[in-house]
Amino acid sequence: MIVSANQTAPVPEGSGGVETAARPVPPLNTLYFYLTEGCNLRCRHCWIEPPHQTARRQYPAVDPKLFRHIVEQARPLGLSSVKLTGGEPLMHPQIGEILEVLRDEKLRFNVETNGVLCTPEVARDLARSGLYHISVSLDGADSETHEWVRGVRGCFDAAVAGIRNLVATGIRPQVIMTLMRRNVGQMEAVVRLAESLGASSVKFNILQPTARGVKMHEAGETLSIREIVALGERVEGELSAGTKLRLFYSHPAAFRPLGKMYGREGTGCGVCGIRGILGVLGNGSYALCGIGETVPELVFGDAAKDALADVWRDSAVLNEIRRGLPRRLEGICAECLMKGVCLGSCVAQNYYRSRNLWAPHWYCEEALREGLFPESRLKGKKGTAPFFAGDGV
Numbered sequence: 001m002i003v004s005a006n007q008t009a010p011v012p013e014g015s016g017g018v019e020t021a022a023r024p025v026p027p028l029n030t031l032y033f034y035l036t037e038g039c040n041l042r043c044r045h046c047w048i049e050p051p052h053q054t055a056r057r058q059y060p061a062v063d064p065k066l067f068r069h070i071v072e073q074a075r076p077l078g079l080s081s082v083k084l085t086g087g088e089p090l091m092h093p094q095i096g097e098i099l100e101v102l103r104d105e106k107l108r109f110n111v112e113t114n115g116v117l118c119t120p121e122v123a124r125d126l127a128r129s130g131l132y133h134i135s136v137s138l139d140g141a142d143s144e145t146h147e148w149v150r151g152v153r154g155c156f157d158a159a160v161a162g163i164r165n166l167v168a169t170g171i172r173p174q175v176i177m178t179l180m181r182r183n184v185g186q187m188e189a190v191v192r193l194a195e196s197l198g199a200s201s202v203k204f205n206i207l208q209p210t211a212r213g214v215k216m217h218e219a220g221e222t223l224s225i226r227e228i229v230a231l232g233e234r235v236e237g238e239l240s241a242g243t244k245l246r247l248f249y250s251h252p253a254a255f256r257p258l259g260k261m262y263g264r265e266g267t268g269c270g271v272c273g274i275r276g277i278l279g280v281l282g283n284g285s286y287a288l289c290g291i292g293e294t295v296p297e298l299v300f301g302d303a304a305k306d307a308l309a310d311v312w313r314d315s316a317v318l319n320e321i322r323r324g325l326p327r328r329l330e331g332i333c334a335e336c337l338m339k340g341v342c343l344g345s346c347v348a349q350n351y352y353r354s355r356n357l358w359a360p361h362w363y364c365e366e367a368l369r370e371g372l373f374p375e376s377r378l379k380g381k382k383g384t385a386p387f388f389a390g391d392g393v
Contacts, residue, residue: 025313026322027078029276031070034290035098036061036087037282041114042151045178047349048290049211050087052151059087060283064097066303070280071105073308078276081132082109085290087282090117099129108132112176116155118162127169135174135203136163141189148182163197172200179231180207181221187231191243201246204235209362210352211294225366229255252364253342254377274347275322278312286311288318291348298348321347324358331360332368337377 037060038053039046053059071079082102090113092098102109108130115136118126126134136159140146143156150156166173175194177187187204194202206228209217216222223231228251235249236257279289286301286308287293300318301311312318325347326339333344344350345361353362367373 026275028074028278028308028312029078029273030081030083030278031074031079032083032085032277032279032289033062033067033089034085034087034279034281034293035089035092035095037293038091039087039114040091040116040152041088041155043114044149044151044212045180045207045216046212047208047210048087048293050293053087053091061087061092061094062098062280062282062284064094064101066284067098068101070303070308071101071107075105077309077312080108082107083112084109085112088114088117090122095122096125099125103129106130110134113137113162114150114155115159115162116152117158118165120165120168123162123165123169123171126166127171131171133174134166134171135176136166136199137176137178138163138190138193139177140183141186141193145183145186149178149180160193160197163199167198172198174201174203175199176203176205178205178207179223179228180216181223184223184227184231187235188239188242191239191245191247195243195245199245201248203248203250204231205250206363208346208349210291210349225363225370225372228363229367229372252345252361253338254336254364254374255367274343275325278318286315288321289348291352295348295352298351321357328358329360330356330358332364332373333358333360335379336364337379 034048036053037050038058039050040053042052051057051059071082084098089095089111110132111126111134113134113136115138118136137150138146138156138159139149140156146156146159147153163173163175175190175197177183177190179187191202207213207216207222209222213222232249232251232255235247240247274288277289279287279292280303281287281290281292281299284303285292285299286303286306288298288300292299298317300315301308325343326333329339329344333339333342336342344358345363347357350359350361351357353359364373
């Protein structure tokens with residue numbers, strides 16, 4: 001369902017209705033382009049669940065002219081960066097033209113890729129285009145493990161070659177590993193592999209119960225909350241101490257030492273900055289983010305028909321989120337001292353599970369139930385976490 005900007009967009013159920021208090025429209029800092037609807041791999045954990053694309057079976061991709069049109073409209077709204085993801089962004093049939101637009105606009109951009117198509121030519125084009133950051137997925141330290149996760153034979157060697165091609169141009173990519181029962185024993189081995197390849201950092205992602213991830217949770221192929229919390233402590237302690245690479249772990253802000261967020265080694269709270277982000281799907285529709293691929297009520301505009309300024313200003317869903325975060329968050333998120341920076345960790349994920357914009361994040365909810373939520377991050381508890389501006393009451 002694509003809702004045009006001149007229509008009254010439906011507010012998702014469970015959001016509590018539309019409030020009338022006006023707030024300034026925030027800058028549109030970043031566009032997330034999900035460049036392709038299809039993907040060249042069949043990852044069993046993917047939260048977007050794109051169809052597998054082959055030479056015979058093609059799926060929509062963002063037209064380069066439309067890409068330029070969107071970027072030009074976003075500039076006056078505050079655009080400062082772009083993320084290219086998918087599907088698989090390097091599979092875009094005109095990726096060179098997409099990069100040309102970014103060069104012309106002198107926009108810094110990030111890329112999320114499985115690395116399979118990162119040839120020496122593509123790596124050089126990325127470097128020439130002003131690439132700011134690129135992450136390449138490696139879900140195991142060997143082909144058997146990685147290809148069990150990614151579903152296509154040969155993709156491990158291709159991804160490793162892609163990383164080497166990037167490093168040869170002077171780009172040091174981040175390696176991303178999504179943790180599950182099958183590969184958790186290879187965490188340190190992946191760090192060592194990343195070191196040997198010349199990567200800059202490793203990020204360990206927690207497998208989310210969304211789309212294909214739901215089936216993995218139901219099949220017992222994911223880790224328990226107790227295991228996940230313990231792994232976070234291991235990454236920020238033992239593993240970080242044993243490497244010169246920077247290591248990151250994608251648990252919510254309440255579980256992170258403040259030094260990891262704001263100290264010399266910190267990188268911020270790691271949330272998506274939802275107030276300043278808009279997604280563009282492969283078919284040219286605007287959405288909250290890639291969640292629009294599976295949740296139609298979080299799609300609210302058509303880039304080919306609707307002015308971006310109107311979508312950004314008038315979307316009922318976006319305005320509801322702007323008015324409600326963080327003070328309308330429910331459950332454990334309402335009681336957490338970090339909610340002003342965390343903003344529920346991922347509104348899209350929370351809504352997917354509950355059809356409620358203000359639902360608490362599943363990780364924090366399960367941790368609380370198991371007695372693992374840090375008491376120092378709860379309201380009314382004596383602890384070290386500061387009160388952040390914008391927390392709301």
